Amino acid sequence: MSDMTSNADAPRSPGRPRSVRADEAIVEAVLDLLAEGSTIDALSIEGIAARAGVGKATIYRRWSGKEALMLDALRRLKGVLPQPAGHSVREDLVLLVGAVGHNVDPRAAKIMPCLVPEVNRSPDHFRVYQNIIEPRRQLMREVLRWGVRSGELRADLDIEVVMALLAGPMLVQRMLRWNPDLDDDSLPGRIVDNVLGGIQAR
Amino acid sequence: MSDMTSNADAPRSPGRPRSVRADEAIVEAVLDLLAEGSTIDALSIEGIAARAGVGKATIYRRWSGKEALMLDALRRLKGVLPQPAGHSVREDLVLLVGAVGHNVDPRAAKIMPCLVPEVNRSPDHFRVYQNIIEPRRQLMREVLRWGVRSGELRADLDIEVVMALLAGPMLVQRMLRWNPDLDDDSLPGRIVDNVLGGIQAR
Incomplete structure (x- = not known):
């Protein structure tokens, strides 16, 4: 996992910290939307947030913008x-x-x-x-x-x-x-x- | 030019035979539509005919269908x-x-x-x-x-x-x-x- 998606400051709780679960839901939402035929241009932070079930602020807390988020999502594809x-x-x-x-x-x-x-x-x-x-x-x-x-x-x-x-x-x-x-x-x-x-x- | 687009039977007239001009207009229409962002799936014989200023029958006289026409058009790109x-x-x-x-x-x-x-x-x-x-x-x-x-x-x-x-x-x-x-x-x-x-x- 890259620096961008790790979160050393997240409060500890049983299982994975909530912030990590949110990060994963956001990356998954991006990949699902792209796999369903969306172009990168057509992806909006708003649409990604809606699909992931999080607020836009949650995305912006972790990623500087769509380009940084896209990079993490596509890296996930490659393993x-x-x-x-x-x-x-x-x-x-x-x-x-x-x-x-x-x-x-x-x-x-x-x-x-x-x-x-x-x-x-x-x-x-x-x-x-x-x-x-x-x-x-x-x-x-x-x-x-x-x-x-x-x-x-x-x-x-x-x-x-x-x-x-x-x-x-x-x-x-x-x-x-x-x-x-x-x-x-x-x-x-x-x-x-x-x-x-x-x-x-x- | 491939067999599909040559026309040995066309009536001779000064300049290029009308059928050759129509063929060229059709191939040009396909390439213009693709360059403007149309997908191959979205291209219709009707749309191509309208853009080329010919009837659909003129296209079907020369090409068996969209696949054959596409092949000639893309070959034209490559030279x-x-x-x-x-x-x-x-x-x-x-x-x-x-x-x-x-x-x-x-x-x-x-x-x-x-x-x-x-x-x-x-x-x-x-x-x-x-x-x-x-x-x-x-x-x-x-x-x-x-x-x-x-x-x-x-x-x-x-x-x-x-x-x-x-x-x-x-x-x-x-x-x-x-x-x-x-x-x-x-x-x-x-x-x-x-x-x-x-x-x-x-």
Whole structure:
């Protein structure tokens, strides 16, 4: 849970503090409304409050506005960051590639494709999207840098492009079923092995 | 122009035959309506006819229905297929990767992101999307097969995955600006060189 949704000052009571229950109801309301087809633009703090059964002030006490709330809600869809084990560059990359475009919440299948037009339309929504994926890109960047230091990967690695090579195929496959003939389960391993080995004849 | 929109039987007259002008007006009407924010579902043959200034019968004479018309309209956005020169696998792949997610019509910037939710929602729209990209995938497949035959590429090439490695990064970059730090102009060459050479230390 992020700083924004934790609340160390909440009065203790048996079970979860009331403020945490309210936070959850608010985030759930956002995800339900998006999954039912609302655009981000059409979501209002008023409508979210009504759906969650809380007052608008309860939302504003926790989040500075819709953008911050959206960020927490969309992070919830994606679940916790994967944790590379650090034993092998290949294994860690397969783990991270498998997490690209993967969501723990079934509402994501409805919500995530709808973000594509919104991210294109609005700089605010683009920023929310980048804030969600940057920590995941950063994990991949660290694994690649570690591979360079350990001598497994070439010293002149073009890290930003290599990240796109690893994440792009998985993302278009999960977001668009770009090539329906590809098997999603074996794809992370095949992507990583092809990027590692290259396709040129030796 | 595809078979569907050519009309060898049209009476000859000075300038373009009237039927061709009508076809163009119809395709333009579809693209204008989509660029103005209409979903594919919301488009009706009636609405398209009204916008194009033709009767519904004129549309049904040329296209079997909305799906066929949509296919021609979206193909128009993408422009003609690129033509690999056949001198070098690297050069041909850079050409094809540069064409991924590239559109000749400025209305595409508004229309293409909006197709992502539609392709996810509807099997009909998914089929239209696949019909647009499959000829482009096929071009890339042929270049890769030619590279295997010529000995430039490894004999055991995992062709479908390699196509995703080449196209995926370009597509997420053009569709989502996935990594805003990447420079789009140099990206096709950098993608191809990394896929060719691989990232493992030698």
